[in-house]
Each structure stands twice: as structure tokens, then as C-alpha cells.
Amino acid sequence: MQTFGWPEAYFILRSAGWTLALTAIAFFIGSIIGGVFAIMRLSRLRWLRRFAASYILVIQSIPVLMVLFMSYYGLSALGIELPPFLAASASLSIYVSAYLAEIWRGSIESVPRQQWEASASLAHTTAQTYRHVILPQAVRISLPPTVGFLVQLVKNTSIVQVVGFVDLMRAGMLVNNATYQAFQIFSLVALIYFAICFPLSRLSRHLEKVMNASRSH
Secondary structure, eight states: OOOOOHHHHHHHHHHHHHHHHHHHHHHHHHHHHHHHHHHHHTOSOHHHHHHHHHHHHHHHHSOHHHHHHIIIIIHHHTTOOOOHHHHHHHHHHHHHHHHHHHHHHHHHHTSOHHHHHHHHHTTOOHHHHIIIIIHHHHHHHHHHHHHHHHHHHHHHGGGGGGGTOOOHHHHHHHHHHHHOOHHHHHHHHHHHHHHHHHHHHHHHHHHHHHHHHHHHO
16 A cells, blocks of 8 residues: 555645636536526527526536436447546536526626616617626626636536546545545545635625625615
């Protein structure tokens, strides 16, 4: 058996980079998809609203772990082999898109109706209204819950180790299997998660205070 030392700790620290990379990719792709579905939820076309609402409802009703299983093992049974990193990125992106779509839809709808009416009185098109009037205000409203959700995403990346992807959690398990020093290993893993998530949590609370203060004025 090995002993837990600097090489093992460095392996865990390096794997934290993959966790951050996976988080960034899933958040970026999920933001694009979520933004599209948020706009679809506000569409004047009923079938488009229902399609977006059904997508969001289905994804939010399924554990993200099941989405990962379907992406990796389900597609594999159909002859489509996805690398673990690609399957993990796709699954988390789908998960992110459903939740961000609802966060952003709520933020857009929370903009006072008078803002829409004022924009219409200036003969703005729908695209101009969104671009110049609604979205700048909605972004400020959505920042705190979006950053808060990012914290949850970082922690949810720990599930991707079930498909063999070596993220922070998987690295800790591999080192533990070689050294059997679980307390030291998972204390380090927990400390790294804390170092990533705590600043984001503080940022979310700070943004919430700042945005609420600005809205009250």
C-alpha cells in the first residue's frame, strides 16, 4: 500500500481542475440552451410555450444521475459510444438548461409591466424591447440565483465519477483505494470543494443584497 503524501495530494488537486472545466463547459452550454427555452416559455405561440414547459418539467423531474446514465449507458446500448467527459458534459448541460431557463424566465417576468408598455410606446420591436429594456434589468435580477445555482452545479459534478470520469471526487476515491487513509483524503477533497463553493456562495449573497438595494431605489 502507498502512503498519502504530496504526489497523491497533487493528483487530487489536479483533478479539481477537471471539475472546474466540467462545470464551466456545462454552465456555458446549459446557459445557451436555457436562454433559448426561457424565451420560448414567454413566446406568444402556445405550442412553443408548451414544448418549452414540457422539456423543463421532464428534466427537473428526473434526477441528474439518471440523465447521466441515459447519456452514457443508454446511448451505448444503442451503439452510440460517448467518452465519459462528453457524456458528463452533455448530461450536466441538459440539467443546467432546465433550471436556468426557469430562473431566467422568472427574472424576465419580474420586470415591471410598465417597462414593456413604455418600450411599446417608443415603437420598439420585440427584439429591441428585450435587448435595450427588459434583458438589462432581468440580468441584474437573475444574477444572485444564477450564481447560487452555480454552487449546486459544482457539487453535482461529483456524480460523474460513476461513469469513470476522474473528477475531484473520483480522484479522492482512487487515492483512498490505494492508501486507505480516508480521513485525510476526503478532508482534502471536502476542503477543495469548500474553497470553490464558499466564495461563490458569498458572491451570491452579496449580489442579492446589492441587487435588492438597487431595485428598492
